Amino acid sequence: xxxxPKVGFYSFSGCEGDLLTILHCEDELLDIFSAVDIRSxxxxxxxxxxxxxxxIAFIEGSITTNxxxxxxxxxxxxxxxxxxxxxxxxxxxPQSARLGYNDWEERFKKVYGSAKLTVAKPFESQPLxxxxxxxxxxxxxxxxxxQFFYALTRLAKGMPVELTKFPVCAECKWNENECLxxxxxxxxxxxxxxxCNSRCPNHxxxxxxxxxxxxxxxxxxxxxxxKEKDFSAEExxxxxxxxGGAGMxxxxxxxxxxxxxxxxxxxxxxxVSKKKREKK
Amino acid sequence: xxxxxxxxxxxxxRRYDLTSDVRFFQVRPVDMDRALSLRYKPGQFMMISLxxxxxxxxxxSSTPSRPGMLExxxxxxxxxxxELFKRKENSxxxxxxxxxxxxPLEKMIxxxxxxxxxxxxxxxxxxxxxxILDNRDKFGKFYFLHGAKTPEEMLxxxxxxxxxxxxxxxxxxxxxxxxxGQWPFHVGLVTDLFSKVEELDPENTxxxxxxxxxxxKFVIAEFLKLGIPKHQVLMTLERRMHxxxxxxxxCAIGPIYTCxxxxxxxxxxxxxxxxxI
Amino acid sequence: xxxxxxxxxxxxxYLESLKSYGELWGPVAKGEKYVYARxxxxxxxxxxxxxxxxxxxKFFVPPRFTMFRYTDDHYAESFxxxxxxxxxxxxxxxxxxxxxxxxxxxxxxxxxxxxxxxxATAIVGLSxxxxxxxxxxxxxxxxxxxxxxxxxxxxxNNYLVWIGSSLGDDLVRLNLDLFSEDIEPEDLxxxxxxxxxxxxxxxxxxxxxxxxxxxxxxxDSPMWNELxxxxxxxxxxxxxxxTCNCYNVRDVSDLTLNSGVRERHxxxxxxxxxxxxxxxxxxxxxxxxxxxxxxxxxLKAFITEYGKPSCVGCGRCIDTCPVDINVAEVIRGLTGxxxxx
Numbered sequence: 001x002x003x004x005p006k007v008g009f010y011s012f013s014g015c016e017g018d019l020l021t022i023l024h025c026e027d028e029l030l031d032i033f034s035a036v037d038i039r040s041x042x043x044x045x046x047x048x049x050x051x052x053x054x055x056i057a058f059i060e061g062s063i064t065t066n067x068x069x070x071x072x073x074x075x076x077x078x079x080x081x082x083x084x085x086x087x088x089x090x091x092x093x094p095q096s097a098r099l100g101y102n103d104w105e106e107r108f109k110k111v112y113g114s115a116k117l118t119v120a121k122p123f124e125s126q127p128l129x130x131x132x133x134x135x136x137x138x139x140x141x142x143x144x145x146x147q148f149f150y151a152l153t154r155l156a157k158g159m160p161v162e163l164t165k166f167p168v169c170a171e172c173k174w175n176e177n178e179c180l181x182x183x184x185x186x187x188x189x190x191x192x193x194x195x196c197n198s199r200c201p202n203h204x205x206x207x208x209x210x211x212x213x214x215x216x217x218x219x220x221x222x223x224x225x226x227k228e229k230d231f232s233a234e235e236x237x238x239x240x241x242x243x244g245g246a247g248m249x250x251x252x253x254x255x256x257x258x259x260x261x262x263x264x265x266x267x268x269x270x271x272v273s274k275k276k277r278e279k280k
Numbered sequence: 281x282x283x284x285x286x287x288x289x290x291x292x293x294r295r296y297d298l299t300s301d302v303r304f305f306q307v308r309p310v311d312m313d314r315a316l317s318l319r320y321k322p323g324q325f326m327m328i329s330l331x332x333x334x335x336x337x338x339x340x341s342s343t344p345s346r347p348g349m350l351e352x353x354x355x356x357x358x359x360x361x362x363e364l365f366k367r368k369e370n371s372x373x374x375x376x377x378x379x380x381x382x383x384p385l386e387k388m389i390x391x392x393x394x395x396x397x398x399x400x401x402x403x404x405x406x407x408x409x410x411x412i413l414d415n416r417d418k419f420g421k422f423y424f425l426h427g428a429k430t431p432e433e434m435l436x437x438x439x440x441x442x443x444x445x446x447x448x449x450x451x452x453x454x455x456x457x458x459x460x461g462q463w464p465f466h467v468g469l470v471t472d473l474f475s476k477v478e479e480l481d482p483e484n485t486x487x488x489x490x491x492x493x494x495x496x497k498f499v500i501a502e503f504l505k506l507g508i509p510k511h512q513v514l515m516t517l518e519r520r521m522h523x524x525x526x527x528x529x530x531c532a533i534g535p536i537y538t539c540x541x542x543x544x545x546x547x548x549x550x551x552x553x554x555x556x557i
Numbered sequence: 558x559x560x561x562x563x564x565x566x567x568x569x570x571y572l573e574s575l576k577s578y579g580e581l582w583g584p585v586a587k588g589e590k591y592v593y594a595r596x597x598x599x600x601x602x603x604x605x606x607x608x609x610x611x612x613x614x615k616f617f618v619p620p621r622f623t624m625f626r627y628t629d630d631h632y633a634e635s636f637x638x639x640x641x642x643x644x645x646x647x648x649x650x651x652x653x654x655x656x657x658x659x660x661x662x663x664x665x666x667x668x669x670x671x672x673x674x675x676x677a678t679a680i681v682g683l684s685x686x687x688x689x690x691x692x693x694x695x696x697x698x699x700x701x702x703x704x705x706x707x708x709x710x711x712x713x714n715n716y717l718v719w720i721g722s723s724l725g726d727d728l729v730r731l732n733l734d735l736f737s738e739d740i741e742p743e744d745l746x747x748x749x750x751x752x753x754x755x756x757x758x759x760x761x762x763x764x765x766x767x768x769x770x771x772x773x774x775x776x777d778s779p780m781w782n783e784l785x786x787x788x789x790x791x792x793x794x795x796x797x798x799x800t801c802n803c804y805n806v807r808d809v810s811d812l813t814l815n816s817g818v819r820e821r822h823x824x825x826x827x828x829x830x831x832x833x834x835x836x837x838x839x840x841x842x843x844x845x846x847x848x849x850x851x852x853x854x855x856l857k858a859f860i861t862e863y864g865k866p867s868c869v870g871c872g873r874c875i876d877t878c879p880v881d882i883n884v885a886e887v888i889r890g891l892t893g894x895x896x897x898x
Contacts, residue, residue, distance in 0.1 A: 283634055
């Protein structure tokens with residue numbers, strides 16, 4: 001058979017909701033398995049080929065221990081293309097909501113007391129690109145299956161992936177929802193990457209930013225607007241950080257009251273990394 | 281009603297590399313009558329369509345004076361071009377067009393012509409160059425100045441070397457750097473070649489430039505120094521396009537659409553329409 | 558143009574009759590707003606609706622639709638099965654909006670996707686009394702002389718029904734008994750009084766003459782940067798604008814990989830990638846540049862090209878932008894009036 005790209009699915013810290021989203025695609029599952037050669041997918045098959053090289057690695061979950069880092073680096077070395085799947089992998093997820101506050105150890109002690117973990121050395125949850133180069137990001141909590149299919153087919157055909165670049169508001173308008181922001185709700189639609197078909201506003205719920213910030217998120221203006229609507233700074237910042245994680249902290253740390261730590265991965269955006277863009 | 285968005289099946293007849301990342305493509309409508317009757321003007325462009333990858337606009341590099349075959353000179357930079365580079369000879373691709381205004385040949389005929397090309401600017405201007413050469417008696421004096429970064433990066437080297445030998449035009453080639461010392465002609469910027477331009481009647485000259493953005497300012501300054509009127513200084517511009525026919529909006533600049541009203545503009549257009557370059 | 562009269566009380570009966578021509582659509586309430594929806598029950602129609610969340614352009618250029626299905630490199634056209642339909646309740650500004658889309662989509666290189674949907678659709682207009690966000694009088698789009706098949710105008714206990722096309726005439730004949738040809742001198746009085754009432758209700762009034770010159774002179778105005786600082790670049794303004802027509806095209810492969818669809822979806826020049834070309838150059842990187850393009854296109858470019866602005870004064874941008882950047886504010890800014898951002 002095999003011109004088909006070899007693909008692996010991996011999971012770190014998270015609820016595995018992204019891989020579940022894929023497994024739940026009953027109607028398309030066979031097509032997925034015939035489009036690519038899946039070499040590793042723990043939730044779907046016990047068969048694993050962890051020593052071979054891959055064309056594409058889809059990785060969900062955030063990185064929280066030194067063991068993760070080791071395993072992640074091995075996957076990177078074996079894979080031509082690494083795709084961060086879901087918001088945890090892309091930005092750290094809710095478990096990274098307090099990134100940058102430097103209070104992780106304190107929180108850890110609160111939960112685990114003085115217990116010593118022996119299996120692995122834990123640290124504050126971080127997105128994949130803190131440790132390795134990530135080629136593409138498919139955000140979402142969980143991901144949208146159609147966006148995953150889109151990325152998968154593009155990659156399987158050896159083409160670059162360009163995901164939706166407009167914010168949630170665009171699709172929200174297409175769906176003719178009443179604007180929740182204008183109704184005084186704390187909605188992050190204008191600064192959050194679209195592609196979810198405005199899932200929450202369709203049900204009358206404000207956007208909580210679970211796809212992370214758009215390339216051009218005007219977070220400063222969003223914060224001002226929400227303040228005008230009488231939300232407290234704390235409420236706003238908590239909401240921005242809940243799913244924004246590293247995506248918020250790295251780019252908009254100062255607005256959240258955090259000094260930017262390093263510029264390292266700042267320019268990487270959803271989709272193609274800047275480095276790759278420049279190379280073209 | 282015909283669907284103007286429907287790509288026409290064309291055969292990729294021939295392809296070869298011009299440089300490490302620029303490839304030459306010969307394309308022909310599958311139907312031979314259609315191939316021979318396809319009309320276009322130098323400076324026009326076509327939308328090349330590859331199922332799964334999408335569509336993008338490309339200048340036509342061939343001349344309508346040699347009917348039957350469309351030629352493109354394409355750099356691998358994006359989604360569509362990456363896919364196009366994978367296509368083998370004899371495969372089918374989708375093409376639609378021609379679109380855009382093209383060069384105002386009716387006005388350029390009988391006039392002196394000066395063409396200045398930098399790098400990939402050869403893609404659209406080769407069409408005009410060959411057209412003028414094929415209709416040489418209809419045009420006045422003719423200068424063709426072409427600059428590339430290095431000898432390796434000069435597109436259509438062989439063809440231009442041959443053209444350089446002709447005595448019915450003044451063709452001058454240059455490269456910015458020649459590390460291996462193999463380049464037989466001038467080494468330096470394309471603007472250096474203006475020293476070879478003489479005996480043009482500026483009032484009756486059309487000067488055309490296409491190349492990397494940084495080049496325009498300097499070349500246009502040279503044109504103006506020669507006394508060529510601003511509305512006779514022509515250039516072809518690039519913009520994002522999804523339709524080629526004034527619908528998708530992406531190439532809008534002020535009141536015009538690059539795809540309908542361009543891509544060929546005069547320097548006067550540029551001056552009075554903000555945002556053009 | 559011929560005018561008839563219809564009793565207000567007979568409106569629902571007549572709307573029911575229109576269903577024999579095709580699907581009947583009209584404005585219905587959605588929360589505190591309105592949307593165009595199928596009128597299964599004619600009494601659902603919101604006769605007092607001023608502006609729907611998105612304009613009727615959605616009927617002719619849906620937000621997302623398939624242009625082609627491809628298999629390998631063969632393309633098969635894909636047209637939605639558009640059944641005959643009647644759009645009831647379009648206000649004059651929205652009819653003007655459609656006329657502008659007609660210029661763009663039906664003139665040079667007619668767009669078959671638009672044309673099919675347009676051809677299958679009868680337009681039935683409805684007069685309205687403006688609110689404080691309407692500015693159609695300034696854009697001269699508060700009344701219609703064409704662009705509809707039928708146009709209903711409030712007239713006391715009646716509607717004055719203008720017949721704008723032969724299809725309109727057919728539509729009247731679907732229930733001819735409801736209509737009367739007797740226009741009395743009193744009716745003219747009522748009509749004129751209604752017009753005065755309408756015109757007096759416009760709170761927003763702008764002089765748009767010379768707008769292209771003013772925009773040209775404002776090219777380097779700091780206003781654009783000030784607006785850009787607030788702008789969320791969410792693109793909502795484009796989505797709700799009756800004349801914004803920009804779109805993107807993308808191919809979406811099936812999982813079988815050798816087939817798929819070429820789809821078209823609404824885009825906005827406010828999106829950062831709007832003018833990005835392969836190779837990475839962005840012709841409009843700065844948000845201020847994109848905002849300027851949006852407004853230049855409405856208030857300058859279109860006037861230069863067609864002699865009228867491509868703003869029809871519907872007030873949707875005023876109603877929609879979360880940070881209050883809209884055509885009224887921009888005109889105020891450009892003409893040196895106080896901007897209340």
